[in-house]
Amino acid sequence: MRSGRYLPENATPRNLPLRCGHTIHPSRRGAGAAPDRPRAAEHEVSMESVTYVHLAGIGNSGPGHWQYRWHAADPRTVWVEHDSWDDPERDAWVADLDAALRRTPGPKLVVAHSLGCNTLVEWAADHADPDVVGALLVAAPDPHGPAFPAGATGYHRPRPAPLPFRTLVVASADDPYATLDHARATAAALGAELVEAGRLGHINAASGLGDWPDGRRLLGRLLPSAG
8 A cells, every 4th residue: 555645654764674584484484274275396596687566555655665766776577557546446456457367477576565465366266377486465455354445345354375376465554454363364365474674653754764674585485596
């Protein structure tokens, strides 16, 4: 979610470092989690061959947001556009993502923020693309949380299941849109690794992260060739 709408750009920044050591490995999913789906073929993929598909949240990600900055600095990226950024409808956003993935040949890695994370999970429930090699899901909101935007429709019955590609879920200890318990449950349901990033708010422009170099390092871990 762009901080300009729900978290003002002049909100107090939280410039604390990312603590990548706090992780939960997929093997530590909670009891009762859905069984793994087969993962996409993990052939050798280099950073240079991957297209990064950016999937922003409600309100879009503006120039002060790390996601916008990553996209602007790299010609190998695609930005998923929507007709309505402020009143997202799940089926329309899922269709926009699917169309963007279909138009993009070769290996792809999805970089999602906020409601974009939920959109990717909803896409994966009904669609597949063997060329998607990984996903970085940052600050996924809780659709049943008290701060979830009323203008977002269709997200209140989430369908999380193990994703068929490498996935990192990055969560903040003081995100107003989701608790760490929700992030842990989400990572477990998706068969993903959880990175608890400290107190970074909604991990957006108001967090004062600049280009968020720690996030870039996490992105590199998602490539199959990274092991």
